[in-house]
Amino acid sequence: MSTVSGIDPSVPPSGTGCVECEEAGGWWFHLRRCAQCGHIGCCDDSLAKHATAHYRATGHPVIRSFEPGEGWYWDYARDELYESGPPLAPPTAHPEDQPVPGPAGRVPANWPEILR
Secondary structure, eight states, X not given: OOOOTTOOTTOOOSOSSOHHHHHHTOOBXXXXXXXXXXXXXXXXXXXXXXXXXXXXXXXXXXXXEOSTTOOOEEETTTTXXXXXXXXXXXXXXXXXXXXXXXXXXXXXXXXXXXXX
C-alpha cells in the first residue's frame, strides 16, 4: 500500500473492543480499527456494523483488521483491500485471550444463528 490519506500511524487504538458495543453492553463478531483515529468498531458481519457506521459518520476511509494475526486494510472510499500497509501504533490486535466473538460473557450461545 502506498501512502494513503486517512492513515495516522501514531494514533493508538481506542481500546480492546468495539467502542459502541462496549457502551451499550453488546457483543461483536470481529473487530476493525480506524487507521486515522484509532476507533475500534465491529465488522459488517456483526449485528451493529459500527466500523462502517464510523466511516459514514466521520469520513475516515481506511480501517485495519484488529484481529490477531491479520494485517490487512480496507479503504471504504476506494472500495479496495490491501493485504498490508504501514505499521500502526500498538497494540495491533485485541488480546489473544479475548474470544471471537466477544467479549466473554456477553455473546449469546446461539450467536451463529443470530448472525446468519
